[in-house]
Amino acid sequence: xxxxxxxxxLAAFLTAVIxxxxxxxxxxxxxxxxxxxxxxxxxxEWQDLEVFHSFEADEAAGLRVLRLDGEKNxxxxxxxxxxxxxxKLLKRWWWEDAQxxxxxxxxxxxxxxxxxxxxxxxxxxxxxxxxxxRVYSALKLDLFESEEFTHLNWTxxxxxxxxxxxxxxxxxxxxxxxxxxxxxxDKPDVIPTFRLIYKQIFLExxxxxxxxxxxxxxxxx
Amino acid sequence: xxxxxxxxxxxxxLALPARADTMEIKVLGMVCAFCAQGIEKxxxxxxxxxxxxxxxxxxxxxxxxxxxxxxxxxxxxxxIEDAGYKTASLNHTDRPLDIIRAExxx
Numbered sequence: 001x002x003x004x005x006x007x008x009x010l011a012a013f014l015t016a017v018i019x020x021x022x023x024x025x026x027x028x029x030x031x032x033x034x035x036x037x038x039x040x041x042x043x044x045e046w047q048d049l050e051v052f053h054s055f056e057a058d059e060a061a062g063l064r065v066l067r068l069d070g071e072k073n074x075x076x077x078x079x080x081x082x083x084x085x086x087x088k089l090l091k092r093w094w095w096e097d098a099q100x101x102x103x104x105x106x107x108x109x110x111x112x113x114x115x116x117x118x119x120x121x122x123x124x125x126x127x128x129x130x131x132x133x134r135v136y137s138a139l140k141l142d143l144f145e146s147e148e149f150t151h152l153n154w155t156x157x158x159x160x161x162x163x164x165x166x167x168x169x170x171x172x173x174x175x176x177x178x179x180x181x182x183x184x185x186d187k188p189d190v191i192p193t194f195r196l197i198y199k200q201i202f203l204e205x206x207x208x209x210x211x212x213x214x215x216x217x218x219x220x221x
Numbered sequence: 222x223x224x225x226x227x228x229x230x231x232x233x234x235l236a237l238p239a240r241a242d243t244m245e246i247k248v249l250g251m252v253c254a255f256c257a258q259g260i261e262k263x264x265x266x267x268x269x270x271x272x273x274x275x276x277x278x279x280x281x282x283x284x285x286x287x288x289x290x291x292x293x294x295x296x297x298x299x300x301i302e303d304a305g306y307k308t309a310s311l312n313h314t315d316r317p318l319d320i321i322r323a324e325x326x327x
Contacts, residue, residue: 032259033303057305094250094307096280133252133277166325167254167275200258220258 029087029103029127030060036221043214045070046181058089064109064123066144068151070184077184079116081144083109083123100130111146121146133164136173155179159195171197177206241317244284244297247309251280259304267292267300274318276325280309283321 031054041048052062066081085107093100105125124143136159144151156178165171173195180188193206202218251257264273269290274283301308
């Protein structure tokens with residue numbers, strides 16, 4: 001893809017973000033009908049911005065920008081992926097005091113960066129989670145696949161809250177996270193993480209055992 | 222004359238404000254405030270709804286209807302489903318939300 005086409009793609013993407021953002025979003029793969037969510041995740045080496053709108057209780061679509069800015073095998077790795085994605089809640093289990101979910105997602109994007117500009121990118125998502133008011137666990141696979149690269153970000157979370165926070169109370173969570181972005185990280189990171197939830201606001205911060213900080217912010221409308 | 226007296230005596234009672242019409246809905250799987258936002262949002266969008274209370278500890282959603290306003294059970298159940306949850310039970314009571322809130326703090 002030449003520069004002009006890339007600029008058009010970028011302009012279309014940003015326009016769509018502007019259109020979607022005021023609708024309010026969800027940051028889970030799917031939230032509630034007519035809910036919108038915005039999620040921003042950042043480490044020093046990669047960032048992910050997502051805006052998703054749930055048009056049904058079990059279906060959502062949105063846009064995302066992934067930016068990788070690290071090193072692999074001694075070479076600088078500076079690339080971006082602009083994508084559109086559809087997510088489906090495949091199955092939800094409800095119990096009196098717990099909930100479990102399986103989500104599946106897929107989409108298409110375009111890459112930008114040295115040697116990859118204009119390359120089409122396939123996006124895939126698989127997420128399973130189980131939670132109560134005191135216990136949280138999740139497994140998430142987030143795939144970015146092109147002819148030139150494969151990045152699979154897998155994350156496994158085990159978390160606990162010191163108390164069962166009610167709807168209008170601040171909910172703190174202590175989470176032990178295992179995560180790796182293949183194609184960039186040589187080994188999985190272990191990341192003690194602290195999460196705060198207050199109504200529609202979600203803030204999470206952690207530092208890997210190697211000292212790399214990371215931050216997640218989400219909001220629902 | 223006697224009928225007139227009875228009707229006259231009952232008249233002030235007929236003019237009393239209607240008692241609260243509250244839906245008390247037990248919801249399965251409601252464990253997280255972040256995920257339960259849709260329940261409050263969708264009920265507040267309903268013209269018939271005066272106030273909403275969500276209690277994660279009791280898995281309870283209490284919906285106070287405006288005087289003389291109607292929201293049928295099927296519509297309330299659909300709102301819970303659109304928020305991604307499942308209704309376990311739905312009862313109509315005349316309890317104000319303040320009383321229901323206070324019960325949750327005990």
